[in-house]
Amino acid sequence: MSNETNKQVQQAAQEPLLEVKDLSVQFTTDKGHPITAVSDSSFTVYPGQWVAIVGESGSGKSTSAMAVLGLLPGTGKVVGGSIKLHGEELVGKSSKDYEKIRGVQMGLVPQDPMSNLNPVWRIGTQVKEALKANNMDVSREKRSSLSKALSDAEVKLKTRDDELFIGSQERPELLAAAKAALQKAGVASVDEKMATFEETWVTGSQTRWLVAQDLIKAGVPDDDAWAVAKAHVTGSNMDDRIAGLLAEAGLPDAATRARQYPHEFSGGMRQRALIAIGLASRPDLLIADEPTSALDVTVQKKILDHLHTLTDSLGTAVLFITHDLGLAAERAQHLVVMYQGRVVESGPSLEVLQHPQHPYTKRLVNAAPSLASQRIISAKERGVDAESLMEHHTKGEETLEHSEHIITVDHLTKEFKLPRKREMFKAVDDVSFSVKRGTTLAIVGESGSGKSTVANMVLHLLDPTSGKVTFEGRDISTFKSKDLLAFRRRVQPVFQNPYGSLDPMYSIYRSIEEPLRIHGIGDRKSRVKRVRELLDMVELPESVMGRYPNELSGGQRQRIAIARAMALNPDVIIADEAVSALDVLVQDEVLRLLNDLQAESGLSYLFITHDLAVVRQIADEVVVMQHGRLVEHATTDEVFDHPKRQYTKDLLDAIPGGKLQLGLDS
Amino acid sequence: MGKYLLRRILQMIPVVIGTTLLIYALVFALPGDPVAAMFGDKPVNAAVAAQIRSEYNLDKPFIIQYLIFLKNALTLDFGNTFAGQPVIAVIGRAFPVTIKLAIMAFVFEAVFGVVFGIISGLKKGKWYDSVILIVSLLLISVPTFVTGFVLQYFLGVKWGLLPVTAGSNPGFIDLLMPASVLGSVSMAYIIRLTRTEVSSNISEDYVRTARAKGMSNKSVTLRHVLRNSMIPVVTYLGADIGALMGGAMITERIFNINGIGNTLYQGIIRGEGTLVVSIVTILVLVFVVCNLVVDMFYAVLDPRIRYV
């Protein structure tokens, strides 16, 4: 495509927008010891380009980004190297000078949409702050009235007509005039064109020039088009502009939404508001720090697609921070891989992905679930034996059919009462499936799909409103004390949050020993022995027995939780988002552990996850849930290769890296 | 918002009833003869005692006594004191002084507490932060009456800057010292609360986002750090009005102010159950109403509350 090439030529001709050279950042501990978070890291961003920094938690990727913004937390300090924006050195700038750069030249889209909006101010007010702080003239695009007018009055005069926004008051007149002009010009299908205008002529976002162009394209003569645009596009006010920015970020019904508070927004909507804030003053560089990691995959895809279109049209460069290699490679042209505070590898995205050189990058490429499932797809296409790529050897349809059902879920429904609402909320709506002995069934769904509610009902932690769960043919709701205890012994949970599922007051030994104690198994000596075995089983050293959860990493805690679940030799393990909170490499190891345990002891898994990519690595069968209903139920291969329902296709489509072709030499 | 207000008012009713019942029970239902208390240690004529009993409804079952009291209280009829004056008149005389004192103390603690708290919280670790912290720690530890004496001794007796006691109809200057003593402990708590809030809010994510917008340090601090820090401080301040009324008893005694606290104290010393119950009832009402006002204010300050 010629415009792509033009872009490249343009970029090549331009100086780099951001040049980070040998950056080192240190933090100071309470005791005064320096800790180096980033050392000798270099990367470059060109105007209009997406550059991704990839790394696990603690790799220094976010710290590097915050150093660029001059917003290092706490005791953080740049101790070496240089950060140049437009060739201007930022290291050592006073905080006053930094204030002038932030917003106009660099914007931020932060990670967690829940904590990054102030709960006490309206969304619109928080967008307004961004405009006001940078003296943005809200009637025009990219004009900070004070600074530009003072420095460059001529430019302002020359371009003032081009950059005016549509105001809300004049919009009806504009549409009427446009219709009249279309009719006058004798254009066919006026209504259709008007419908397009209605949609694209967004108050506070669409400019006079674009309106004129739209009219001309629709067949209105140049003079008439310009006359209409000049007469009816005379600039927006503050509220229009705020609504325009929010609408640009993909927020529907923006004018009303701007008057609401953050707590009235969903996570995805908040993230859109944050994007609007980050882009409000039309920065040259947008730093997007894991902007969508807290969101559902389909929402993530929508928001990133939107951000991509938006930054492309504005010519904004994006420094994209992410832990997901697939996502990074899919979105960015240039990839920077960080590990332990250093840049270990960088280069053009696809090249890095297809021919990783550094062992860490290789490891990352191998572990990323999105890439792993992609690899299976491409292997199949080439006729290579895909089984060899999978740690989990899926059972064929025949094996599944002949396996005994260990857990059967039969027309399960769960209703909750909503506070101050009459009607009941159906969290789970008529769901049926069964888990076959020795196999893994994955329930996939986004937040609010009811998947965890199903897990809790299977675990007998919640009572179903109707329907039943049977374990080896017996209805679990009939289980009373003794039977229930026996059931608990054989069906064990591993929960999502590795920080929450272990009691911080309990030593690792006590945590793993707890189920043995509850069920009165063995004496002290035999329990110590059993705990040792279990630790060995989950590949942790015996020495962790005396430690406490806060001294272990998330992955280690999840291993402890697995060891605890294995203590009673259960038949079924119900893993509720058990690997979701972990870094990819750790996630990979835990999945491998789960697969090994299944191969060794014939466990059955009910695996609940939002991540379809992970499913491929572990499940034999997949149940897709949406809004409490079962959408699709098939074998893993079937779901991946021939998804039947649109929702499943959307989910598959949203797996990052889906459009990448991977080399198999990694 | 209207619904919320209504709900809060409805929730208030059982609290007021429960509280007055509790106080009433403490004064009238506990062992000990209120009539005997009325006459001190002097022997009482049985007929007189009986008359007094019926006048004060002491011959009726306790719960009836309470209901009669509650019914009368609704019409602001609290009966008479031993000296024969209507209780409401005595209260009416004493209340304005205490209100004046409490308002002054409130302003004192709010202004100085918040200002020093903000300074301390924004400049954590600086020397003046340490000074502010130590002073507030001292103010919390030293009982009010000791603080009162110290100020009386230095400001009043030794240096003669302010009047030592307030007298019968105290003006602004007379109440300056009592008010600062009354507000001192709460001021110290407000300093500590504000400091904690400010220093924890500074590291909130939305504050960083505000900085990333290009906002100046001043407006970030004002609009994001301080605005959010004030929510718990306002709650504390509101709940403190009741405590100020209670604390007035000590302050008014030290500085010899004829306010509600001193009247209550005299009532307790003389064993005037009616007077005590009446004053405490009014104080509890003040407290509960203040809490209600604070809740409303809270809802204004924190939009998340409004819809709960």
Added chain:
Amino acid sequence: MTDNTISPESAEAEEFFMDPLPGQERFVAPVDETPLKAVDSVDESEPATSMWTSAWIALRKNPLFIFAAILIVFIIIVALFPQLFTHNDPTYCNLDNSLGKASGSHPLGFDQQGCDVYSRVIYGARTSVSVGVLTTIIVVAVGGFIGAIAGFFGGWIDSLLSRITDVFFAIPLLLGAIVLLQMFRTSDSIWKVVFALALFGWVQVARITRGSVMEAKNLEFNTASTALGSTPMRNLFRHVLPNALAPVIVVATTSLGTYIVSEATLSFLGVGLPSTTVSWGGDISTAQSLLRINPSVLFYPSAALAITVLAFIMMGDAVKDALDPKSRTE
């Protein structure tokens, strides 16, 4: 699936296969610069520490704690064994000594009644410390129990208990205690003060325990335990209460100081302990008329009281810093 892939020839791929721009050339760091660590290895550089151990380590290093601890130990020794510090009888008063100057065996002189100020200050510690400690014990037991029940069971039990708590909360501590105590003015047992303070003081602990239990109850490890076969009661005692303890300890330590102040205030107002019991509050009350004449008689018991309270408040602060969940986050 073909439409999902980019072949090197396709137009879309063009940008990926362009010559890199200056500063964006392919770069691979030398492997020895950042040697690969085993994924997720256990950090064994520090010895194993439980939450309590690490809180204790933090406490030990806190000068505030050391200072407060030394003071508290000293005050408790004085309260337990006052005779170690003075041979004078605090209740022996001789009007001949009224406002007498300090001398060798009477280092702080005499008050208006001719009692030895020093020995009264020493013996007063017992009253203050006993009231503080006993009230705190009762308040934590009662308030903790009610708060834990309300927080753990929720539902109507919580509603009922919360309304009761509201009623007591609406009465300021001192006000309630004064009303109660005026009925028992003649008794000289410290228990009446203890009960009066406890009756109106338990609310605060109940509220904090309730909140803290509710928080601990909703943590995932309780669900995990239930799924392992644990009963609700077992969860309450084995998991919820131990995890809800920290804020209660903090508020108990600080409250101890507050109760000592309250006792002194009550005695000062003449509704607390009668003058027959040696107490700092009572002594301050009797000495207040001497403000203009002999302020030192007023000063010594006041100073003793202030130092004692300060010690407990500082201890509360130090404990709070050590147990603060914020400083313990990852």
